[in-house]
Amino acid sequence: MKTIPLAAGFVCLASMAMAETPVLDVYTYDSFASEWGPGPAIEKGFETTCACDLRFVTAGDGAALLARVQLEGPASAADVVVGIDTNLTAQAAATGLFAPHGQPAVTGLPTPYEDANFLPFDWGWFAFVHNKTLANPPKSFEELAASDLKIVIQDPRSSTPGLGLVMWVKSAYGDRAAEIWTGLKDNIVTVTPGWSEAYGMFLEGEADLVLSYTTSPAYHLIAESDDGKAAAAFGEGHYLQIEVAAKLAASDQPALADAFLAYLVSEEAQGVIPTTNWMYPANPLAAGLPKGFETLIQPGTSLLLPQDEAGAMREAAVAEWQAALAQ
16 A cells, blocks of 8 residues: 655645635736735635635736626636726626526616616716815816816726716717717826826826726725815716626636625625725615715716617727827
């Protein structure tokens, strides 16, 4: 009878133990999984219920996230994707890579949204954030374009906020969108790949305003005790972002993926969202929103293109943006 050396035996036992712990791979965007984002708390909370290893894999911003999953196809290691939005769900659905989530509809969105494959977990309004010391913040895109103010925005080809901005202008101005972009060209300092780079530039004083969310000032108020930031209220309304999560059809952990999606919209996980992802939760919180959220602007008009319409016009709207800025 052959014997296994002691050291090798320990390695073997350790490998068996690891093999017995299922791993759930969740693809998400960088800030979600960062130490200050919701990822760590959600990972800790879910792992106490699942006897599993939840592993976040980051892939830049939301649009880059979908691009990665598309590139990998059915061979993707992902079990769940967290962080694409309704401007991308038509494109995501067309891949055939996603499976029904089986969860009840969420009840905290400002506008009805329900999809068999894509489960909302948070939402917010896009806005331009500025320091309160800014004199006469713009009240519309037209006022912004007519000003000398400098802005930083994100690339719609890699960033969901960047794509949201393109859809915001398109939904507010329709056939005049190209005209608005031509007017904004001189205001744009730079276009960054993702939100983090743009917001960092704003904080370093390289722009007067940055494309972000109406909720961004809450971060500075709650986390930094700084009430010096505000979101400019635009009269034409503000475009909604609804972020969703979805299960991969080829997941080798479908039951765990279902359990994770259920946890993501639970009271425990939703309670983490406002002060880590700095967005509104998709389901109402029993205790209400954290103190400080009551200070945020509440847009009078919410703009949101239906996902099929957004999917159909996305490429043309981005091309229109590119053409205007290239002039």
